[in-house]
Amino acid sequence: MSDTLSGLLTIGVLVVALVVVHVPLGNWMAKVFTDERHWRPERVFYRLSRVDASSEQGWRSYSVAVLAFSAVSIVVLFLLIALQGVLPLARGAAMHLDTALNTAVSFVTNTNWQSYAGESGVSPVVQTLGLTVQNFVSAAVGLSVAVALVRGLARSGGATIGNFWVDLVRSVVRVLLPIAVVGAVLLLLGGVISNLAEPTTITTVSGGQQVIQGGLVASQEAIKELGTNGGGYFNANSAHPFENPNALTNLLEIFLILVIPFSLPRTYGVLVGDRRQGFAVAGLMAALWGIMLTVITWSEVHSAAGPLGSLEGKEVRFGPWASSLFAASTTGTSTGAVNSLHESYSALGGGGALFSMLLGEISPGGVGTGLYGALLIAILTVFISGLMVGRTPEILGKSIGRREITLTALALLVMPALVLVFTGIGLVLPNVRAQMLASGPHGLTEVMYAYASASNNNGSAFAGFSADAPYTNLTLALCMLLGRFVTIALVLALAGSLVAQRRRPATSGTLPTHSPTFVGLLVGISLVVSGLTFFPALALGPLAEALA
Amino acid sequence: MTQTTDRPAAPTPGSSTATLLRQMLATLPQAFVKLDPRHVWRSPVVFVVWVGSLLTTVFAVVSPSWFAWLITIWLWATVVFANLAEAVAEGRGKAQAATLRATRTDTIAHRRGAGGVVEEVSAADLTIGDLVVVHPGEVIPGDGDVVEGMATVDESAITGESAPVIRESGGDRCAVTGGTTVLSDGIVVKVTTRPGESFIDRMIALVEGAARQKTPNEIALTILLTTLTIIFLLAVMALQPLAIYSGSAQTPIVLIALLVCLIPTTIGALLSAIGIAGMDRLVQRNVLAMSGRAVEAAGDVSTLLLDKTGTITFGNRRATQLLAAPDLGTEEITRVAYLSSLADETPEGRSIVELAALTLTDGERAELDEKTEQGCEFVAFTAQTRMSGVDLASGLAVRKGASDSVLRWVRDNGGQVPQGVLTDVDAIATSGGTPLVVASHEPGRTARALGVVHLKDVVKPGMKERFAQLRAMGIKTVMITGDNPLTARSIAAEAGVDDYLAEATPEDKMALIKKEQEGGRLVAMTGDGTNDAPALAQSDVGVAMNTGTSAAKEAANMVDLDSDPTKLIDIVSIGKQLLITRGALTTFSIANDIAKYFAIIPAMFVVLFPGLDALNIMGLSTPTSAILSAVIFNALIIIALIPLSLRGVRYRPSSSTALLRRNILLYGVGGIIAPFIGIKLIDLLVSHLPGMM
C-alpha cells in the first residue's frame, strides 16, 4: 500500500469516526446542559463544596465565578509546584518561581505550554494532583463558557446564562470523565504506561545503560488529548513511545483531540433548535481543518524532497502522514500535544501549524473555545454580510448592534494584539534572541510560534526556542492569561447582551446563517482576517524561508 | 385629493458623471477646509491617515526625496478625497436647503387677537396658539392647522409639486406648512410650532446635515472599522522590529504607506457620505426622515401596514351602480341617493352625487336642490350610526349608509326589507365592493329600503407584483381597512397582500402593531389622521402624509411630502440600499488589502529575501513604484467610488441568499481582483516618474 493511500485511509477512518460519534455525543452534551435534575454524585459535590447550584447566574456573576475559580486554580497549582520539593516523591524536581508561575498559568488556561521537561521538571504528585486535575477543569471551564454563549443565542429575552458551577461539574462528571476513563484504558491496552514505578536504570543487551521511566501516564494522556490540553507527561510529549506507542494509539489520540470540538456544533444546533446552524459551524471548522491539513501534509510529503524526506523530528512508526495529521489537529484545537517536532517541519509545514493557531483556534478549536471562537467569527461575518442583504445584521434573530460588535471585535482583537506586540518586542531583545536555536526567518518563526501558541492557549512549540527564562516565562504567561480570560470575559458579556434580546423571527429577508454560501463566507472571512493580520510577519518567517 | 406620484423631486441633483465632476470641483475647497483635525477626528480611519500624512510630511522635509514627497502628496490626497466625498454629499443637501431657505423670507403675519382685532406682526413673533388670517396671495407665516375656511395652497416650495392642494378646517387636511402660499380663498390658521422650529426649519437642518447624528448601525460599523485599524496599526508597528531582526529596517514613510493602504480607508472615507446620501435619496423622493435611525430601521421592516384606501386601491371607493329594490324603478333610488348625499362631502358621497347626476335632468336636480334649501337638517355620518342623510322640512327622511345600520333604521321605522335588497347587498360585498343601502321614510308611512349603491374599490395596477416583491424581501404586508371582513378578504385576495385587518379601529391597529412587535418584528405604517398618531408613534417606521394633521406628523418619524402611501415600499428599499452600500464598500475595502499586500510586502523585503519576488505577481517594476502605486490606487479608489456611495448600491428585491451571493461576487471577489488590475496600471504610469528606481 502506498504512503498516500495509507495516509488518506487514516484520515478517512478518522473522519468517519468523528461523523458517527458527533451525533450522539453532541446530543448528549445538549442534554447535559439543559437537564433539570442533578445527578446524585453532583448533589454530593455541591454539598461538599458548598457552591450554590440552585439558581442561574447573569453574565456578570457567571464571569466572576469563572475568574474566581481560575484564579484559585492558578494559586493552588503554583503553590503545589513551588512546594513540590517538600512534598512526597520529589525526586529532586524543582522549578524556578517564574517557571512555576508559567506552568501554573499554562495548565489553568488550557494552554499546557511547558517550559520544563516532564521527566525532570515536575514530580508525580504535581503530575496527578495538579496537572491531571487542571487538564479536566480547564477544559470544563472552556465548555461552560461556550455553553453560556449558546444559551445567550438560544434564549429569548432572558437575564441569565446558566450556573457556572453546575456547568463545570456536569462538564467533568457527565462528559469529560467517562470518555477519559474509556480513552485511558484503551491507550493503556495499546501500550501507554500506567505504573507507580520510579525511573529505573537497566543494562541493555549491548551493555549500555538506559533509564526506563514510570508514571501514571495513561490517565493523564487521555484527558490531555480529550481536554485539548496537550501537556505531555514526558518532554517529547506524544512522540514519546510511552505516551503514544503505535499507529493505533496515535489515531485514538487524534480522535480524542477532535471529538468534543467537532461534536459541539451539534450541541449548539440542538440547543438553538436548528441543527443546520450546527452543520454550518461544523462546516467552517472542518473546512479550515481540511485546508490546514492539506497544506501541512502536502508540504511535509512533497516539499521535503531530497534524500532526507522529512523524517527529522518524526517517529518512524508515524511517518509524515500521521505526523501531519496530528500536527494539523493539535494546532487547530489549541491542544498543543505533538507527536513530531514542528520546528523540524518544512517551512510551509511549520508555517501551516503556526497559521492554524493564528486562525484563532477554530479549526475546530479547543474544548468550548473552538465553538465560541467560531461563533465570534460567525457574528463578525453576519455583521459584514448581513449589511449586504440590506438589514441590520442579526444572528439567530439577535441583532448585532453597537454593543455586540464592540464585544466581538475586542474579543477577536486580543489574540492578534498579543502575538504581534510580544513577537515584535521579543525579536529585538538580545536575551530573547540568545534563547533562539535558529537564526534568520526560521528563528523569527520560533519566537512568533511561541507567542502565538501562548496567546491562543495552544501550548505546542517550535521547541528549539529555550523559553525557560524569566522574561519569556512571564510574558508568555501574560499572553496565556490575557488570551484566555479577556476573551472569556468578553464572550460572557456578549452572551449577556444576546440573552437579553428578544429573538426576531426569521423571514426570507433574513440572512440565513446555515446556507453553503454563508459557510463559504465564514471560511473566507476567517482566512482573510487572519491572513491580513499576520501576512507581513509570516512573509518574514515561513514565507521567506519557503521561497528562499 | 390624491396627488400624482412618481414625478421627479424639486431640485434633482444631476446624476451624470459630468455633473458629479462639476460638483466635486465646486466642493473641493470645502474638502480642504475639512482637513481641520477637529473635523477629521470624527472618522477614526481618516484620522489615522491624517496623522500619517502629517508624519510623512515631517519625514519628507527632514530627508527629502522624490519618493517621500510623492507618497506624502498622495497621502494628503487620500484625506482630501475622503473629505470631498462627504462635502459632495453635503453639497447636494445644501443646494436643496438654499431653495427652501429662499421661501423663508420674513413674512408678515396678520394675527387675530382677542375680540377679532387683526394686527400685523412679524412671523418671528408668533407663538403657539396664535390665530393668523391668511389672504389669497399671502405666504402662510408658520406651521399650523386651518381652523376656519378652505383654501387652495401652493406647496411647491416644499414639495416641488406645482399643482395646488386644498387645505380646509376640520378633518385630516387641516395642516398647513409655513412658507407655502395661499392661492385662493382665505383661511384662519392656528399656529402649532414656534418660529425656528417649523417644519421647514427642521427640513433645512436635515437636508443640510446639520442635525445629522451617527446612526446605530453606522456607529457599530465605525467600531468594527476602528478595530480593524487597530489590528493593522499593530501589524505594521510589529513589522518594524521584525524587519530590524531580519536585517532590513524600513523607513517610516514606507511603513506609513503600508498602514494607510491596509486600514479600511475606502469605507472609512465614504461612510458618512453614504449616510448623507441615503437621507438625500429620501428627500429626492420627497420624504423627510426625522432621523437617520428611522431610515436604517426602514431596511429592517418585516411587517408593512398599508391602508387599503389610497394605497392598495385608487384612493376612494366610487359609486359605480345604483341597484333598485325589486318592484321599484331606478328613478326613486337615484333621487333619494342624490338627496341623501348632497351634504356628504366625503369622496364616496360626491361620487354618488356625480353618478346620480348622470341620469337626472337639470330640472330634477334643481328641484331636489331646492328641497334642501327650503330648510332641512343634515344628518352627518358618525362612526356609531354609520349612515348619513337628510331630514327635509317636508318630514321626508332619507338615509344611506352601511347596510346593517340603514336596514335597522328601516325596521325601526316599521319598514320591511325586500329580499332582493339583501341579495344585492351580499352580492356586492362578496365581490369586494361596498354596498350602501338607500332608504327613505315619509311621514305617516313605514320606511322603505329603496335599493343599494355599489361602491367599488379598484385595486391599483401592479400592486400584486409589488407585494410579491415584498414577500421575496421577507416583508409581510397587512392591509388595514374599515371594510367588513368579507369585503376586506376579497380585496386582500385581489391585491395579493398577506393579511388584512378588517373593520379596523385605531385601537385594533395599535394592538396589531404591538402584537407584531412582540413577535420581534419591525413594523412600518403610514397615517394621516390625528387618530393615527399613537399608532404612528408606536410603529418602528411611521410615515405621516404631509396632508395629514400636525399630530400625525409629530408622531411619525418620516413625513411624505407627496402624501403617497405606496412610497412606504420605496422607503424600505432606500433603507436597505443604505445598509447594502455600507456592507458592500466595507467588503470591497477589506478585499482590496490582499492585492496591496502583494504589491508592498515583496517591495519592502525583496532585497533581503529575493525569493519574495515570487509574491510580486503583478510584476510591478520597482519596489518604490510598487508602494507608490498601491498608495495612489488607495486614494483614487475613493474618488472612483464616490458616485456609487452617493447613488447607493442597486437594490433589487430578491431573496437574501441571492442578494448576498450577488454582492459577495461583485464587491468581495471584485474587491480582490480590481486592485490587482488597478495597481498594475498605475505602476505602468508611475514607473516613469523620477525617483522610482
Place this chain on the structure above:
Amino acid sequence: MIIVTSFIRQSVAGLRALLVLTVVLGLLYPALVWGVGQAVGRSQAAGSLVTVDGAVVGSSLIGQEWKGEKWFHSRPSAGDYTGDVSGGSNLGHGPDLDAAVAERAKQAGIPVQGSPADALTASASGLDPHVTPENAAQQVARVSAARGLPASDVQRLVDEHTQGRTLGFLGEPRVNVLQLNLALQGLTTAATG
C-alpha cells in the same frame, strides 16, 4: 465593591470545589485507570518490558543505542537513548540540519546520498524504537560481515521483524531494532553454538 466581595466569595467556593475535584480527578481517576491496568494490561502498564534471562534489558517501545558493527543501529538521537530525557534536535530545514546530517553520516559511515532518511535524521522523541525496513536492509551487509553470518539469513531476519502497517493501513512499515537485535543474537548463538 460588590464585584470584589462576590469575587472573594466565589473564590472560597471555588477553592472548596477545586479540592473536591482534586480528590476525584487527581486521585480516584488515576487510581481507577491504574487498577484497570493491573487487572487487564499489566505488561503494557509496566512499559512493555523485555526480559532476557529474567533481567529487564529494555522496553520494546523504547529505542536503544547500539554501538559497534555487529548490531543493527537505531536512528540518530538527540538524547543518545539515555531514557532520562526525551526530545529531538529541533533543527529546521537548512544549513544546520544539513551539517548535522553530514556529521551523522560520517559517524555511521554511510553516504548522505542514497541512504534511507531515517538513518540520518533524529526522531522527535530521541527514543524511536524503530527503523525503516530500508534502513535495516542497508545495515544487513555490515552486520552479517561483522558476525560472519550469511547476509541472506540476516536479511531474512530483518524481513521477519518487519512489521507492516497496523490493520494494513495505519502507520508505516517498520523494524523494531531491539527485537531484531535480540533475534540476531539468538541466530548468532545458534550458528556458533
